[in-house]
Amino acid sequence: MQDRAVRTRRAILVAAAKVFEERGYQAATIAEILQAGNVTKGALYFHFATKEDLVDGVLSAQDAQPALPARDCKLQELVDMTMVQAYRLRTDCMVRAGARLSLDQRLGDAKRTGPFKRWIRVCEEMLEAARRQGELLPHVVPADSAVLLVGAFAGVQATSQTLSGYEDLMPRVSVLLRHVLPSVAQPSVLTSIDLSEERGERVYKEALASWDQPDGFPVEAISDSCDPRVVAEPK
Template sequence: MAKQERAIRTRHSILMAAARVFEERGYQAATINEILAVAGVTKGALYFHFQSKEDLAEGVLAGQDQHLAVPSRACKVQELVDAVLLHAYRLQTDPMVRAGVRLTLDQRAQGLDRSGPFLRWRDVGIDLLERARAQGELLPHVTPAETAGVMVGSFAGIQAMSQALTDYQDLTQRVSELMCHLLPSITMPSVLTALDLTPERGEKVCNELLERQRLAETASEEQDTAQEPAALG
């Protein structure tokens, strides 16, 4: 178990190092040697987990949206808003997310399939919008696939603008404003008035998820402790 935990930690350290280098240098300019230096691991350790720079980049791309799920809400439009604002908050605070977005939008990353994050976010949007429509939350003209595509593309442009102007410092504010402009065109007025679209919403959702994770870990530890006497017996 200790060996497995070490391998998991090593893999995470390598990915975090790759994320830092990719964010600072871009895909084309980044080198394996730079990532090795930042990670502080041997070339053998790196190649045990990742076969190439492209493989590392794909790991970072996957890492940016490995936590797409947000707590389920009775209102599915609010759940969609929570997912978008949480991603904006993580862009401000999580190096893996920032590096993944940098790679996703890096048009010079030749040979790297950058479509995955766009497609995954679109699918999340379609699913939540279809459920919102089934609950009567959307205006009659809304087509979930079209709306999801517009939202993903708009977010990509907003985050690129925020990165260029303020290094993401104003991103949650800009995304909040984006939601305030887009949602009235797709959401029933009675639903719209009850939504929390504030810039602070992403941080609140992040803290909610962290608290749920902490409670789950505490419950698991307590369960393991309760089972120890039985195992010894």
């Protein structure tokens, strides 16, 4: 029963993410989410009392991913995280919905700023680790570079979504990193970093291969989370 409840909750979140991505917070309706998730109104309200609770659930669930493999080069870890995020934007409606909700002016500041602040903090920590290993140029301030990278990625992501529906996101992010990294990385380190467009997919699949099943539902439910039928229970 507990496993079924977890799967039902996941199905509702995936359906909500798909509707939020397509319609935005204001236009999305509970009826559309029920239809997309193939769940009853009672099941939805058992897990989520309001539409805002669904937003909280989607913003939290978008962070569900395996830990990425550690690398000797900390700047490579930063690149891997950035490329994996781009890959997940292309393949996971939960992440795309989170991106749209984070830019929605109708939501409270805490919901919109939270994902940005978390990502900036993680980037700064990675850059600090890179600095301790001597990978950064002497003038680099990790806090400033973290804000720049996150802001630039957000702009590239929005441009890709508008112009191609994320189809060209991977090459755009690769180009972004090729422009940013020479301003922060030691030349000897820069030559060893893999910035290829396929990097995000390779690293994410490497991480998935060693990931234990979270919360009682299979890994494939995460990697193909744009389809609520993967995790939905019958009504």
